[in-house]
Amino acid sequence: MHCREHALQLQRDRDRFEASDGELAVIGMGTPAMARDFRRELEMDARVLVSEDRSAYRAMDLERASTAGVFAPAALPASLGRTARLLRRGTMPQRIPQQDWHQLGGAFVIAPGGELVWEHRSRHPADLPDHDALLAALDNATR
Amino acid sequence: MTSALDELRLVDAESETEVRAGELWQQRPVALVFLRHYG
Numbered sequence: 001m002h003c004r005e006h007a008l009q010l011q012r013d014r015d016r017f018e019a020s021d022g023e024l025a026v027i028g029m030g031t032p033a034m035a036r037d038f039r040r041e042l043e044m045d046a047r048v049l050v051s052e053d054r055s056a057y058r059a060m061d062l063e064r065a066s067t068a069g070v071f072a073p074a075a076l077p078a079s080l081g082r083t084a085r086l087l088r089r090g091t092m093p094q095r096i097p098q099q100d101w102h103q104l105g106g107a108f109v110i111a112p113g114g115e116l117v118w119e120h121r122s123r124h125p126a127d128l129p130d131h132d133a134l135l136a137a138l139d140n141a142t143r
Numbered sequence: 144m145t146s147a148l149d150e151l152r153l154v155d156a157e158s159e160t161e162v163r164a165g166e167l168w169q170q171r172p173v174a175l176v177f178l179r180h181y182g
Contacts, residue, residue: 003178003179003181006176006178010176017174022171022172022173022174023167023171024173024174024176025167025173025176026176026178027176027177027178028177028178028181029178029180030181032154032156032157032159034181035181039156047155047156047157048156048157049153049154049155049162050153050154050155051151051153055151056148056151056164057177059148059151060148060175060177062177097180097181098180098181099179099180099181101179101180103179105176105179106177107174107175107176108177109172109173109175110167110168110172110173110175111168111172112168112169112170112171114165114168117172122179125179134174134176135174137174138174142172
């Protein structure tokens with residue numbers, strides 16, 4: 001359910017991203033058709049780019065968690081809260097993933113020219129990036 | 144770090160066109176947000 005919550009957070013903050021000095025690109029796994037289905041189901045406006053073989057995840061050194069890491073106790077409180085929120089919204093909280101469910105996510109801000117200026121690598125599935133910090137880095141990256 | 148990503152090819156989910164990752168930050172800063180699976 002964390003991937004769904006993450007998509008909803010991105011959609012909720014879409015106006016803030018549009019008003020920023022930068023652009024937002026969401027990277028996903030699987031096939032383009034899978035990404036399109038996910039994007040439509042959650043009514044995401046953001047552009048989604050697919051790294052089907054997860055090479056982009058490897059290039060950014062994003063962790064592939066063990067099974068114990070995926071079900072980390074640290075993720076439990078957020079898991080319960082997000083499941084409840086998604087159910088209240090009428091959104092299915094979880095589907096059986098067709099992609100690599102060990103792969104963790106993350107977020108990065110890259111300045112023009114290619115300098116990495118901000119990073120967040122998820123430590124467990126519930127560890128999503130802070131959008132306030134991400135947007136601040138995006139705005140600062142132009143200065 | 145980013146030089147490794149520069150030449151990576153991503154596919155736009157809607158148009159299914161290929162995008163060279165380095166083009167994303169050629170003009171403006173970009174936030175790359177990596178999702179987990181779509182489950």
